[in-house]
Amino acid sequence: MPFLTEHRLVLDDLAAEVAAADRGAIVTFVGTVRDHHAGRAVRRLDYSAYPEMAESECEAIVAEARRRWPVAVALRHRVGQLEIGDAAVAIVVASAHRDVAFEACRFVIDEVKRRVPIWKKEYYADGSVAWVDPTAAGGTVPAKAPDA
Amino acid sequence: MPFLTEHRLVLDDLAAEVAAADRGAIVTFVGTVRDHHAGRAVRRLDYSAYPEMAESECEAIVAEARRRWPVAVALRHRVGQLEIGDAAVAIVVASAHRDVAFEACRFVIDEVKRRVPIWKKEYYADGSVAWVDPTAAGGTVPAKAPDA
Amino acid sequence: MPPAKSITVTVRFLARYAEVVGREAVSVTASAPATVESVLSQLGAVLPSAGALPPKPLCARNFRQVRGNEPLLDGDELALLPPMAGG
Amino acid sequence: MPPAKSITVTVRFLARYAEVVGREAVSVTASAPATVESVLSQLGAVLPSAGALPPKPLCARNFRQVRGNEPLLDGDELALLPPMAGG
Numbered sequence: 001m002p003f004l005t006e007h008r009l010v011l012d013d014l015a016a017e018v019a020a021a022d023r024g025a026i027v028t029f030v031g032t033v034r035d036h037h038a039g040r041a042v043r044r045l046d047y048s049a050y051p052e053m054a055e056s057e058c059e060a061i062v063a064e065a066r067r068r069w070p071v072a073v074a075l076r077h078r079v080g081q082l083e084i085g086d087a088a089v090a091i092v093v094a095s096a097h098r099d100v101a102f103e104a105c106r107f108v109i110d111e112v113k114r115r116v117p118i119w120k121k122e123y124y125a126d127g128s129v130a131w132v133d134p135t136a137a138g139g140t141v142p143a144k145a146p147d148a
Numbered sequence: 149m150p151f152l153t154e155h156r157l158v159l160d161d162l163a164a165e166v167a168a169a170d171r172g173a174i175v176t177f178v179g180t181v182r183d184h185h186a187g188r189a190v191r192r193l194d195y196s197a198y199p200e201m202a203e204s205e206c207e208a209i210v211a212e213a214r215r216r217w218p219v220a221v222a223l224r225h226r227v228g229q230l231e232i233g234d235a236a237v238a239i240v241v242a243s244a245h246r247d248v249a250f251e252a253c254r255f256v257i258d259e260v261k262r263r264v265p266i267w268k269k270e271y272y273a274d275g276s277v278a279w280v281d282p283t284a285a286g287g288t289v290p291a292k293a294p295d296a
Numbered sequence: 297m298p299p300a301k302s303i304t305v306t307v308r309f310l311a312r313y314a315e316v317v318g319r320e321a322v323s324v325t326a327s328a329p330a331t332v333e334s335v336l337s338q339l340g341a342v343l344p345s346a347g348a349l350p351p352k353p354l355c356a357r358n359f360r361q362v363r364g365n366e367p368l369l370d371g372d373e374l375a376l377l378p379p380m381a382g383g
Numbered sequence: 384m385p386p387a388k389s390i391t392v393t394v395r396f397l398a399r400y401a402e403v404v405g406r407e408a409v410s411v412t413a414s415a416p417a418t419v420e421s422v423l424s425q426l427g428a429v430l431p432s433a434g435a436l437p438p439k440p441l442c443a444r445n446f447r448q449v450r451g452n453e454p455l456l457d458g459d460e461l462a463l464l465p466p467m468a469g470g
Contacts, residue, residue, distance in 0.1 A: 011159055011176075021183035021232050027253075028159075028176045029246065031383050035169035047382070050310045050375055053359035054382075077382060084169050089383050098177065102254055105175075109246060109383060115361065117375075118382025119311035131312040132381040144315050179470050195469070198397045198462055201446035202469075225469060237470050257470060263448065265462075266469030267398035279399040280468040292402050 003058035004049055006080045009087040018072035018094040025098035027105040031089040033082045037132070038139045041125035047079045047088060050117035061111040069104045071095045077118060088120075151206035152197055154228045157235040166220035166242040173246035175253040179237040181230050185280070186287045189273035195227045195236060198265035209259045219243045219252045225266060236268075303328050303370035305335060312378045313353065317345040326368075332357065333364040335374055349376065390415050390457035392422060399465045400440065404432040413455075419444065420451040422461060436463065 011028060019026070033045055054077070062073045074092040082088055091108045095101040120132045121143055130140035159176060167174070181193055202225070210221045222240040230236055239256045243249040268280045269291055278288035304325045314320045322343050326335045332355050339346045354377040357366055361377075368374060391412045401407045409430050413422045419442050426433045441464040444453055448464075455461060 011163070015159070015178075019180070019233065024180050024182040026176075026178040026180065028174075028178075029250075030163075030174040030176075031246070032167070032172050032174065034172040034244070048311050049382075050308075050356070050359075050377065053356055053375065056359050085167065096182070098179070098257060102177075102250065106250055113380070113383035115380065116382045117310065117356070117377050117380055119378060120381050121311075131315075131378065133312070133379050134381060135379040141312060143312065196398050197469075198395075198443070198446075198464065201443055201462065204446050261467070261470040263467065264469045265397065265443070265464050265467055267465060268468050269398075279402075279465065281399070281466050282468060283466040289399060291399065 003055050003075055003077060004051060004079050005076055006078070009076050009078060009090040011087075011090055011092065014074040014076060014090055014092040015094075017074040018092050020072065020094065023072060023094035023096055025096065025101040026092060026094045027098070027101040028093070029089070029091045029105050029109045030087045031109070033084050033086050033088055035084045037122055040122075042084065043123045043125055044084070045082045045088075045123065046121045047077075047082060048119050048121070049077070049079050051079075053117050057116045058112070061108055061116070064111070065093070065104045065108050068107070069095065069100045070097075071100060071104045073104065073108060075108060075112070077112065077116065079118070151203050151223055151225060152199060152227050153224055154226070157224050157226060157238040159235075159238055159240065162222040162224060162238055162240040163242075165222040166240050168220065168242065171220060171242035171244055173244065173249040174240060174242045175246070175249040176241070177237070177239045177253050177257045178235045179257070181232050181234050181236055183232045185270055188270075190232065191271045191273055192232070193230045193236075193271065194269040195225075195230060196267050196269070197225075197227050199227075201265050205264045206260070209256055209264070212259070213241070213252045213256050216255070217243065217248045217252045218245075219248060221252065221256060223256060223260070225260065225264065227266070301328060302326060303330050303368060303372075305330070305368050305370070305372045305374050307335065307339060308373060308375040309349075310375060310377050313349055313376050316348050317343060319343075322346075328370075330368045331364065332362060332366045332368060332374060335368055336364075353377065354379065388415060389413060390417050390455060390459075392417070392455050392457070392459045392461050394422065394426060395460055395462040396436075397462060397464050400436055400463050403435050404430060406430075409433075411461075415457075417455045418451065419449060419453045419455060419461060422455055423451075440464065441466065
């Protein structure tokens with residue numbers, strides 16, 4: 001299960017996976033945990049996944065990117081408890097051409113957001129807790145209290 | 149003169165310059181020295197600049213990106229002798245939104261290539277030397293021998 | 297061997313849905329041939345708290361997203377997924 | 384004070400152009416009013432090796448790219464730039 005990890009994401013390690021002497025363009029995307037969401041101050045987040053499906057979706061996304069463009073792709077998504085500023089997702093795309101590297105990197109993050117089963121529970125400064133839900137009004141749905 | 153440097157580019161250091169708790173999307177571009185150019189095996193490169201103008205152009209590009217999009221931008225370009233695989237240019241763009249981060253990062257690298265006065269001299273495996281010139285047939289113009 | 301008259305599938309609740317129903321999975325036996333929809337319609341009888349779930353949640357069969365008319369076979373895992381929020 | 388009858392500018396050769404002409408800069412005095420083109424046209428007289436340069440190179444005046452009709456003033460730096468190859 002190489003795409004999900006509970007460990008800190010290190011961009012340089014991912015870049016080393018895809019670096020090659022004939023790939024002169026490297027585009028990366030990192031999504032970090034923000035301190036606000038929908039106007040509320042966030043303290044920390046819990047990321048959870050449907051692990052088997054998340055792994056197979058990540059694998060499929062990387063395979064599709066490699067089918068569509070001449071690229072090498074490294075992808076990791078954190079799960080577990082994250083603090084403000086932590087990298088939640090990191091993507092590194094290497095290619096001989098920058099057009100292709102930008103396109104493929106954009107594709108991978110868009111697909112990750114669209115189809116990888118990962119969810120986040122936000123813990124706010126005021127003590128309340130909510131699940132992030134892009135389809136809900138306000139972007140969140142209240143969660144049970146952390147100790148419930 | 150903060151944009152040109154003779155030191156190794158470290159992506160994590162650049163990212164630290166633009167990271168902020170309200171910027172959840174970070175897009176980076178790194179251009180590395182390839183081992184081949186126009187079908188010839190490259191051993192190493194010398195990057196030279198018109199330093200005063202290169203600095204002011206880099207500054208103008210970053211300012212323009214910040215005017216057009218809500219982004220923070222870090223940009224560095226190496227000068228001097230580089231080896232295969234070394235990062236020659238590194239750009240880190242941070243924003244609250246990934247669309248904007250991708251667009252701005254793409255803009256910055258395109259403008260750097262278009263208008264920053266930097267040149268490279270390639271040293272080939274066969275001992276010959278040439279200046280890279282995107283407007284020339286074959287992409288290079290022969291240079292004087294390194295010891296001439 | 298005649299075709300089975302019923303199948304048993306594991307229904308898995310993810311993230312917020314596990315909170316809503318109060319558990320992470322339940323075993324459901326349904327008459328064959330079964331589909332995602334036919335199993336979902338029997339879920340409330342097995343697990344009353346599942347009545348609080350949306351009527352047509354995102355579903356995955358054996359780790360791949362599927363529509364409501366997807367056939368289910370004995371031993372399948374049917375997962376109910378809240379809207380995704382990764383990245 | 385009457386207007387100067389001539390100006391002196393520093394013409395700088397970058398990268399490959401420095402190799403071609405065999406030096407990095409030369410001082411050129413030209414009659415005023417002067418432009419990039421008028422100074423370039425006098426360059427061959429001051430520095431014969433400059434004849435090997437392209438007739439209309441990319442030029443920068445005081446570190447900003449300019450066209451051939453750009454006026455030049457006394458003390459300006461006019462740089463001749465090969466096609467850029469950074470990034």
